Amino acid sequence: MASVYIPVQNSEEEVRVALDQLPRDASDILDILKAEQAPLDLWLIIAREYFKQGKLDQFRQILEEGSSHEIDEYYADVRYERIAILNALGAYYSYLGKIETKQREKEEYFIQATKYYNKASRIDMHEPSTWVGKGQLLLAKGEVEQASAAFKIVLEGDRDNISALLGQACVEYNHGHYMDSLAMYKRALHAYPNCPGAVRLGIGHCHYKLGHFEKARQAFKRVLQLDPENVEALVALAILDLQTNEAAGMRNGMEKMQRAFELYPYCSMALNYLANHFFFTGQHFLVEQLTETALAVTNHGATKSHSYYNLARSYHSKGDYETASRYYWASVKETNNPNEFVFPYYGLGQVQLKLGEIKNALSNFEKVLEVYPDSSETLKVISHIYAQLGLTDKAQELLRKATKIDPRDAQVIKTGANCLLEL
Numbered sequence: 001m002a003s004v005y006i007p008v009q010n011s012e013e014e015v016r017v018a019l020d021q022l023p024r025d026a027s028d029i030l031d032i033l034k035a036e037q038a039p040l041d042l043w044l045i046i047a048r049e050y051f052k053q054g055k056l057d058q059f060r061q062i063l064e065e066g067s068s069h070e071i072d073e074y075y076a077d078v079r080y081e082r083i084a085i086l087n088a089l090g091a092y093y094s095y096l097g098k099i100e101t102k103q104r105e106k107e108e109y110f111i112q113a114t115k116y117y118n119k120a121s122r123i124d125m126h127e128p129s130t131w132v133g134k135g136q137l138l139l140a141k142g143e144v145e146q147a148s149a150a151f152k153i154v155l156e157g158d159r160d161n162i163s164a165l166l167g168q169a170c171v172e173y174n175h176g177h178y179m180d181s182l183a184m185y186k187r188a189l190h191a192y193p194n195c196p197g198a199v200r201l202g203i204g205h206c207h208y209k210l211g212h213f214e215k216a217r218q219a220f221k222r223v224l225q226l227d228p229e230n231v232e233a234l235v236a237l238a239i240l241d242l243q244t245n246e247a248a249g250m251r252n253g254m255e256k257m258q259r260a261f262e263l264y265p266y267c268s269m270a271l272n273y274l275a276n277h278f279f280f281t282g283q284h285f286l287v288e289q290l291t292e293t294a295l296a297v298t299n300h301g302a303t304k305s306h307s308y309y310n311l312a313r314s315y316h317s318k319g320d321y322e323t324a325s326r327y328y329w330a331s332v333k334e335t336n337n338p339n340e341f342v343f344p345y346y347g348l349g350q351v352q353l354k355l356g357e358i359k360n361a362l363s364n365f366e367k368v369l370e371v372y373p374d375s376s377e378t379l380k381v382i383s384h385i386y387a388q389l390g391l392t393d394k395a396q397e398l399l400r401k402a403t404k405i406d407p408r409d410a411q412v413i414k415t416g417a418n419c420l421l422e423l
Contacts, residue, residue, distance in 0.1 A: 004045055006038045019049045026050065026058035030065055037074065040066060040081035045302055047088070063089050067116070086120035087133045089113075094133070098140040101299055113137050126156045132163040139167065144174050160191040169202055173209075182206035197226040201233055213240060235262040235269050242273070266309070268298040275310045279317075287314040302341065305334035307342045312351075321351040338367045349381070358385055376405045 005014040023029055043066045048060040065071065066085045075082060090113045094175065097109030120130045135150035148171040154164035166356055169184035185202045188195060202217030217240050223233035234256050243255030254277055260270040271294035278286040287310055296305040312327035328351060331344035338345050349362055349364035362385045368378045379402040386395035 004042055005306070006032055006036050006042060011035050017046065019046070022046065022050060022053070022055075022058070024055075024058075026055075026061045030062060033202045034065075038083065040071075040075055040078055044081060044084055044088070047085075060089070060092065063092075067119070081128050083120045083123050083130060084122075086116045087129050090116035090120065090130075090133045090137065094137040094140050097137075101296060106299075110137065110141055127205075128158065128161060128164070132167060134163070135164070135167045139170055139174075144171055147171055152255070160187070162188050162195060163191050165191070166199065166202070173202070173206065178206045178209040182210070197223040197230055197233070200226070201236075204233070204236060208236070208240075213243075216240065229263050231260045231264045231267050231270070234263070235267060235273075238270075238273065266293070266297045268294040268300070268303045271297075272303065272306045272310060275307075279310060279313055284314045284318060287311070301334045303372075305331045305341050305344065307331075308334065309341070309347070312344065312347055316347060316351055321354045323350045323356065338371050342368055342371045346378070353381075353385075357389060361385065362389075374405050 003016050003018045005016055007014055017029065017032075029046060031126065032038070033046075043062060047059050047062040047066070050056075050062065052295075063085050065087060072082065081355040093109045093113035094114065094353070097106050098114060100109055114137065117130055117134050120127065120133075124130075131150045131154045134165070135147045138144075138147035138150060148168060151164045151167040151171065155159050155168065158164070165184050165188040169181045169188070172178075172181035172184060182203060185199055185206065189199050189203070200219045200223045204216045204223065207213070207216035207219060217237065219235045220233045220240070223230050224237070227233070238253040238256035241249045241256065242252070244253075254274075257270050257273045257277075260267055263272060264270075271290045275287045275294070276288040278284075278290070291307045291310040291314075295304060298304060298307075308331035309329045312324045314330060315321075315323035316329060325348065328344045328348035331341070332348060335341050345364045345367045349361040349368070352358075352361035352364065360384065365378055365382050365385070369375065369382060374376060379398045383395045383398040383402065386392070386398065
């Protein structure tokens with residue numbers, strides 16, 4: 001394992017620090033760093049090693065001490081390393097804020113990150129790494145336009161800055177500009193062929209959104225070649241397998257989802273897909289356990305919508321319509337757009353019919369019909385509701401449309417006959 005050597009003041013001697021044997025108490029190493037007035041790049045190396053070993057308290061302790069007022073005064077002429085320490089802390093708190101699910105704690109982390117990035121800017125307002133860090137923080141906060149402005153400042157000075165390219169690629173992806181996002185990811189890969197697998201992950205997601213499924217699959221497989229335990233690539237490949245609707249593909253997809261869950265039990269997308277699987281096998285306890293975990297670890301609206309939908313279906317199938325209704329409502333409110341995820345509207349309409357809320361049910365089924373105007377099932381349900389409301393002409397009109405879509409549907413003919421008898 002590598003070592004670093006801390007020069008002893010007024011001497012030719014050095015203190016050897018083995019990076020695989022760092023003390024549990026970071027104060028021990030801090031005492032040496034401060035006593036010998038060690039170069040700040042050594043502070044960064046040691047802090048980074050603590051981070052790699054998962055010793056986050058020690059990582060933070062060294063960097064916070066390295067950004068103290070006392071250190072600022074002594075190392076006033078050392079600009080780059082001071083900025084690097086502050087940006088490392090900014091990135092750390094940005095990440096904590098991004099993964100935090102409690103809103104108050106999330107905001108506190110973002111405030112801390114902002115404080116460190118602003119302090120770095122006061123040392124040198126033109127430093128690209130600080131602008132990239134600010135852009136990543138703004139992305140984590142959902143302030144996409146401001147994030148884009150930060151990344152563009154960097155790219156104006158260095159069009160091949162990989163961190164800014166990746167940040168802007170995320171911005172374009174969030175805007176739904178998948179071709180532009182793909183172009184950014186490809187620029188980053190061209191500039192740095194040996195860049196991390198995350199670049200190819202982005203390329204895969206863009207190809208998927210553009211309907212280039214085989215190219216997406218190739219990109220995700222390449223990520224796994226570079227990083228066999230990349231959970232996002234495993235989940236993406238699993239989804240592609242599941243969408244084949246073939247027995248072998250479904251089996252392979254579920255195996256990949258299971259593998260992703262084993263690697264990281266808090267991957268919300270894997271949790272949702274596993275919950276969906278257990279719903280169809282009738283294991284409702286597992287459905288509820290997995291989806292409740294997914295809800296606890298994500299703030300992503302679409303993902304939460306799928307989690308609530310899984311819970312709603314579970315209670316719906318057990319005949320608990322009141323609870324199912326609450327969860328369908330929660331699913332709907334997370335996206336508030338039938339075009340993004342229409343299934344909870346259909347489920348909500350079904351349980352509202354069971355609960356006697358006919359007009360509310362009609363409203364939800366009509367939203368489903370806007371997304372799938374040729375859905376024979378939805379047309380039949382709305383026709384039935386119109387008949388119950390005495391709107392026989394409307395009921396007949398929808399039945400005729402349903403008959404054109406599926407002339408062999410006996411249920412349509414039966415419902416039509418009932419409507420005629422009520423005239």
